[in-house]
Amino acid sequence: MGPILITLMLIAGLVGFVYFGKDKLKLLLRARKDITFDNLPERIKGLLVYGLGQKRLITGDPSSGWMHALIFWGFLVLLVRSLTLIIMGYYEPFHIPTFIGAGYTFLKDITEALVLLMIGYAVYRRVVIRPKRLENSRDAWIVLILIGILMVTDFLFDGAKFALFGGPEGWAAAERAFSPIGNLVSLAFAGAPSLFNQVVYHGAYWIHIATLMGFAVFLTMSKHMHVITSLPNVFFRRLETSGKLDMLNLEDEDAEKFGTVTIADLSQKQILDLYTCTECGRCKTSCPTFVTDKPLSLKMLNDQLKHHLVDSKEALLANKLDELPPLASNIISPDTIWACTTCGYCEQACPVFIDQVPRIVEMRQNLVMMEGDFPQELNKVYKGMERNSNPWGIGYDKREEWTKGLDVPVPTVAQLKAEGKNLDILYFVGCMGSFDERNQKIARALAKILNAAGLNFGILGKEEGCTGDTAKRTGNEMLFQELAKFNIEKFDSYDIKTVLTTCPHCFNTIKNEYPQLGGTYKVMHHTELIDQLIKDGKINLQQAFEDVIFHDPCYLGRQNGIYDQPRAVLGAASKNGVMEFDRHHEKSFCCGAGGGRMWMEETIGSRINEERVREGLEKNPSVIASGCPFCLVMMKDGVAAKDANHVKTLDIAEIVAEAMIIPLPMAGGNVSIKVDNPPSLPQTSDETPEA
Numbered sequence: 001m002g003p004i005l006i007t008l009m010l011i012a013g014l015v016g017f018v019y020f021g022k023d024k025l026k027l028l029l030r031a032r033k034d035i036t037f038d039n040l041p042e043r044i045k046g047l048l049v050y051g052l053g054q055k056r057l058i059t060g061d062p063s064s065g066w067m068h069a070l071i072f073w074g075f076l077v078l079l080v081r082s083l084t085l086i087i088m089g090y091y092e093p094f095h096i097p098t099f100i101g102a103g104y105t106f107l108k109d110i111t112e113a114l115v116l117l118m119i120g121y122a123v124y125r126r127v128v129i130r131p132k133r134l135e136n137s138r139d140a141w142i143v144l145i146l147i148g149i150l151m152v153t154d155f156l157f158d159g160a161k162f163a164l165f166g167g168p169e170g171w172a173a174a175e176r177a178f179s180p181i182g183n184l185v186s187l188a189f190a191g192a193p194s195l196f197n198q199v200v201y202h203g204a205y206w207i208h209i210a211t212l213m214g215f216a217v218f219l220t221m222s223k224h225m226h227v228i229t230s231l232p233n234v235f236f237r238r239l240e241t242s243g244k245l246d247m248l249n250l251e252d253e254d255a256e257k258f259g260t261v262t263i264a265d266l267s268q269k270q271i272l273d274l275y276t277c278t279e280c281g282r283c284k285t286s287c288p289t290f291v292t293d294k295p296l297s298l299k300m301l302n303d304q305l306k307h308h309l310v311d312s313k314e315a316l317l318a319n320k321l322d323e324l325p326p327l328a329s330n331i332i333s334p335d336t337i338w339a340c341t342t343c344g345y346c347e348q349a350c351p352v353f354i355d356q357v358p359r360i361v362e363m364r365q366n367l368v369m370m371e372g373d374f375p376q377e378l379n380k381v382y383k384g385m386e387r388n389s390n391p392w393g394i395g396y397d398k399r400e401e402w403t404k405g406l407d408v409p410v411p412t413v414a415q416l417k418a419e420g421k422n423l424d425i426l427y428f429v430g431c432m433g434s435f436d437e438r439n440q441k442i443a444r445a446l447a448k449i450l451n452a453a454g455l456n457f458g459i460l461g462k463e464e465g466c467t468g469d470t471a472k473r474t475g476n477e478m479l480f481q482e483l484a485k486f487n488i489e490k491f492d493s494y495d496i497k498t499v500l501t502t503c504p505h506c507f508n509t510i511k512n513e514y515p516q517l518g519g520t521y522k523v524m525h526h527t528e529l530i531d532q533l534i535k536d537g538k539i540n541l542q543q544a545f546e547d548v549i550f551h552d553p554c555y556l557g558r559q560n561g562i563y564d565q566p567r568a569v570l571g572a573a574s575k576n577g578v579m580e581f582d583r584h585h586e587k588s589f590c591c592g593a594g595g596g597r598m599w600m601e602e603t604i605g606s607r608i609n610e611e612r613v614r615e616g617l618e619k620n621p622s623v624i625a626s627g628c629p630f631c632l633v634m635m636k637d638g639v640a641a642k643d644a645n646h647v648k649t650l651d652i653a654e655i656v657a658e659a660m661i662i663p664l665p666m667a668g669g670n671v672s673i674k675v676d677n678p679p680s681l682p683q684t685s686d687e688t689p690e691a
């Protein structure tokens with residue numbers, strides 16, 4: 001078609017691609033290295049399922065998901081076509097040998113038609129449907145136009161080619177037989193003068209090649225860089241839940257700071273995340289902060305950081321890091337940093353696996369541990385945890401007062417040990433169950449269930465400390481590690497193997513984060529245990545409740561994958577099954593209390609818990625059930641705010657304790673316990689919990 005011209009175009013495309021892409025590559029390479037090839041089979045599987053298979057796109061929002069997936073698959077199919085067209089620039093009659101070429105030509109034609117249809121649908125969505133999550137973006141329109149041009153010019157090129165060379169003796173005859181759309185276009189061109197077909201043939205070809213080169217350059221300059229980085233980002237994704245945050249090495253004597261201060265502190269994966277954001281807005285639809293008008297969404301944060309990264313290019317590449325401003329306050333507002341409930345919705349909704357929670361917590365770490373700059377409400381919380389190992393600062397010696405007046409035994413492990421008795425399960429009550437009046441009822445209900453099932457359980461009582469979840473997620477890693485080490489020491493001193501919690505935050509911290517400090521245990525949430533007890537016939541329930549709706553706690557469901565057991569238990573206690581919120585399972589909407597938000601005022605926008613309760617009340621439940629003390633408090637307050645006090649807010653343990661009819665005491669296994677040292681906790685305080 002024109003070897004010199006095609007060579008010039010290829011060179012221009014390549015030069016443009018390298019010119020606009022090289023700095024982004026350099027910024028990526030200079031960043032802190034955290035990209036890893038560990039667990040290769042899992043990474044390859046993810047690449048196939050989520051990268052090439054586009055699973056999250058399709059399941060997250062099927063209509064736009066299929067649209068995007070078809071365009072993406074079409075893009076892959078048409079890569080081969082682009083190659084053949086480039087070769088034709090050097091040798092015009094080139095075509096893929098017939099036995100493969102016939103099939104490919106047919107596939108290519110159908111694919112191009114589908115892609116064109118999808119482009120039409122994309123335009124319709126942007127102009128007519130206008131989903132809230134999508135902003136009108138110039139780049140998106142440019143890309144839609146470029147893809148459209150590629151498809152149309154290819155059909156025109158084929159049509160003119162078949163009209164010119166597709167006759168019985170022509171070199172394009174074989175290809176024509178397998179090209180339904182190209183053939184159709186050629187029929188339209190059949191009566192046209194040869195000059196017309198020559199102009200269309202050459203014109204369509206060169207416009208196609210020029211668009212292709214322009215598209216490649218445009219990718220490096222726009223949000224459509226995700227076309228290049230999405231697959232690597234999926235491949236290098238974090239394989240663990242964002243409920244598991246990495247441990248900071250606080251003993252590193254060379255460390256000059258902790259946490260993220262400037263853009264230079266972002267890691268390679270975090271920068272790849274920024275390049276990969278497609279700006280699709282899926283992360284916003286059920287982000288509790290975005291929905292309730294707080295200044296935070298994963299997309300927004302990506303956008304702010306990406307622009308700042310590009311603006312900081314000179315300083316970063318010249319290693320003039322002291323010229324870079326701290327992110328907090330200068331680039332990212334503190335309200336943004338402190339708004340996140342760490343619920344993980346955005347991460348599971350993101351089709352290209354962009355992380356949010358660790359990045360937010362790393363910024364908090366710097367503010368808390370280096371700057372001492374954090375919401376003043378946390379002051380009291382940290383002090384309470386430091387002095388008495390609970391966020392209210394109530395005397396640690398009052399930790400087992402919730403057991404007073406109970407008509408079932410709740411032994412401490414120390415008592416069991418002294419009596420030479422065995423222990424199957426340590427019930428880790430947590431601060432909420434120990435001190436919060438409303439949540440003490442849940443601890444009592446669970447104690448009744450455990451007794452009814454005949455389990456050998458014990459509590460640590462005064463020897464229990466706060467797990468440190470709030471400290472960890474608000475960035476106070478130092479305090480977290482102190483609290484965690486205290487509990488681990490205690491568990492190990494009693495040779496604890498199995499820990500039971502009623503709080504998903506305690507569950508998550510002990511299960512996912514204590515192992516990094518040397519404490520590895522079998523950890524169960526009470527809904528898992530109760531489900532098992534029902535299945536084993538150790539407790540029997542009557543269907544004493546009706547119209548029960550279940551709210552998925554983020555740290556139980558999304559962060560730890562426990563969805564079925566709470567529903568199975570509630571199903572056994574309810575007459576008419578379990579009702580669902582519109583947003584449930586992995587799409588559940590946070591109650592607003594995670595990530596330390598439980599202890600902070602909510603002064604911006606509307607209240608997250610009220611939004612969640614509003615959604616639940618639409619189903620007319622008589623009970624909103626949950627399996628998390630934080631959620632329960634938030635639901636209770638939300639119900640009161642909505643003037644819906646006829647709706648009860650209950651924990652699953654309370655529902656089970658009330659529905660239990662045939663307790664069959666049975667002995668559990670035998671786990672011996674050892675007590676080495678008496679407990680030692682810091683000074684006491686006599687404050688009482690806030691209602």
Ligand code: SF4
Binds near residue numbers: 283287296298341342
């Ligand atoms: S983790 Fe939750 S609150 Fe935080 S940005 Fe993501 S969706 Fe929003």
Ligand code: SF4
Binds near residue numbers: 281283299350
């Ligand atoms: S972070 Fe993910 S979900 Fe959010 S806009 Fe970017 S690509 Fe879409």
